[in-house]
Amino acid sequence: MKKFLAPQPILLPSPVLIIGTYGDNDAPNIMNAAWGGIAASKPPCISVCIREATLTHHNITKNKAFTVNIPSEKYVKQADYVGLVSGKEYNKFEDTKLTPEKSALVNAPYVKEFPYCLECKLVNTVNVGSHTMFIGEIVGIVADSNVLGKNNLPDIKKVKPIMFGSFGSRGYYGVGKKAGDAFAVGNKIKKPGK
Amino acid sequence: MKKFLAPQPILLPSPVLIIGTYGDNDAPNIMNAAWGGIAASKPPCISVCIREATLTHHNITKNKAFTVNIPSEKYVKQADYVGLVSGKEYNKFEDTKLTPEKSALVNAPYVKEFPYCLECKLVNTVNVGSHTMFIGEIVGIVADSNVLGKNNLPDIKKVKPIMFGSFGSRGYYGVGKKAGDAFAVGNKIKKPGK
Numbered sequence: 001m002k003k004f005l006a007p008q009p010i011l012l013p014s015p016v017l018i019i020g021t022y023g024d025n026d027a028p029n030i031m032n033a034a035w036g037g038i039a040a041s042k043p044p045c046i047s048v049c050i051r052e053a054t055l056t057h058h059n060i061t062k063n064k065a066f067t068v069n070i071p072s073e074k075y076v077k078q079a080d081y082v083g084l085v086s087g088k089e090y091n092k093f094e095d096t097k098l099t100p101e102k103s104a105l106v107n108a109p110y111v112k113e114f115p116y117c118l119e120c121k122l123v124n125t126v127n128v129g130s131h132t133m134f135i136g137e138i139v140g141i142v143a144d145s146n147v148l149g150k151n152n153l154p155d156i157k158k159v160k161p162i163m164f165g166s167f168g169s170r171g172y173y174g175v176g177k178k179a180g181d182a183f184a185v186g187n188k189i190k191k192p193g194k
Numbered sequence: 195m196k197k198f199l200a201p202q203p204i205l206l207p208s209p210v211l212i213i214g215t216y217g218d219n220d221a222p223n224i225m226n227a228a229w230g231g232i233a234a235s236k237p238p239c240i241s242v243c244i245r246e247a248t249l250t251h252h253n254i255t256k257n258k259a260f261t262v263n264i265p266s267e268k269y270v271k272q273a274d275y276v277g278l279v280s281g282k283e284y285n286k287f288e289d290t291k292l293t294p295e296k297s298a299l300v301n302a303p304y305v306k307e308f309p310y311c312l313e314c315k316l317v318n319t320v321n322v323g324s325h326t327m328f329i330g331e332i333v334g335i336v337a338d339s340n341v342l343g344k345n346n347l348p349d350i351k352k353v354k355p356i357m358f359g360s361f362g363s364r365g366y367y368g369v370g371k372k373a374g375d376a377f378a379v380g381n382k383i384k385k386p387g388k
Contacts, residue, residue, distance in 0.1 A: 003342065004298070005335040009238035010348060011231060012264050012310065012355040013207055013369065037205060037231025039243050040322040044203035047241060047327070049233050070206050076373045080380030095383060104198070112196075116206065126320055128234040128329060133241070135322060141199040148197065153362035154204060161206040162373050163357070168347035170377060175207065176370035179270045179356050183364060186274030189289060 009035070013163035016079055016172065019048055020067035020100070020109045020117075021059035023087065028100035028109040030069070030092050031056045032083030034164040035131060044138040046118060049131040055087035060134050064122040065106035068136075069114045072160040073174050079162065080172070105140040115159050117142040203229070207357035210273055210366065213242055214261035214294070214303045214311075215253035217281065222294035222303040224263070224286050225250045226277030228358040229325060238332040240312060243325040249281035254328050258316040259300035262330075263308045266354040267368050273356065274366070299334040309353050311336040 014034040023029050033056075035049035046068060050057045060066050071079040078096040085092065093100050100109035103119045110117040120136025127133075141154075149155035156175055165171045208228040217223050227250075229243035240262060244251045254260050265273040272290040279286065287294050294303035297313045304311040314330025321327075335348075343349035356366045 001339045003337050003339045005337055007238045007332040007334055009232045009235050011209060012350050012353050013209060013357055014232060015205060015207060035232040038203045038208060038229040039327055040325040041203050042324040044201045045322050073373050077379050077382050080376060081383040084380045128239050130236040131234040133233055138201045140201055143197050143199055145195045145197045149362050155362045156206050156359035159206050163207055164376060165350035168343050168349045172373040172376055174370035174373050176368035179267050179366040179368050182274060182358060182366055185271050186278045188271050189275040
């Protein structure tokens, strides 16, 4: 039976994006954001949506740069922590014992311990109600060599990213079993003859 | 060891968004999009990023409305198929034997067999290189009653959504084990006394 529910910002799954920026005096900061996704293929772009009240909003506006760091499962505590407290009050790199490394391509730090990071240059800013959408061009990728697959790209089963189950479960989840090959399993459905 | 890779639009995980629209003569269509995510909390908004060449792009521009349907694991074949062929050539609802139902709130069809759907009104359009970003306000949710959790919101373990492992694995994956409670597990990291 179908139920008709009040609108909520619930997408399943939602990613766990750890946004790295430099603040005043080049202080590195990270925050946890779940609102965002890939925005284009050429050039590769990603959107991250952030409230104006945050330090990250201030930092991206100032530096026109940020990183999107993907934590692996074993860093779920650290990923949650950097969403619970503000960089205006806490030094989140110190508290989590994570290590900021300066990106060679953009003026933003990435998280050394995380397996996968997108280095982004701000190309557009869009106001969307409660949040500001920052659209960044992905100008480089930093990845641990041991998470790369045969094609030299990050393999999701090696990266072991977490996802946010949103407000229905309020949990983080790992990646489960393969359900099918993309751009392939659909071919089992017969196309009408043309 | 860190590897520095050429830029690619790879986010882990990426969602599998089945976009429902009406075309000319009210013909219902669905396509598979992986580029998008939640854009704001108030009002709840979502972005979906679509190439101009697609029928979906034409349909959203015309109707200012779309649905975002979340397939459960058992519909992985259908989800892949509607990304392999164009609605300009194929009747994808007929080919997949899925059922279009008209949304009561927006001029777009949702997929009856899928457990979870967001009904969206177009509120903004942003050009991002190869893709057009459509930002929709989520004005309603249609969900199967048996995927709702205690709080009457969709539970990710009951919805059983799939995700796209992107170009490193070219696979779809299910949701795995719970890794921790959101807004909670981070409290295990001691905040410095203030």
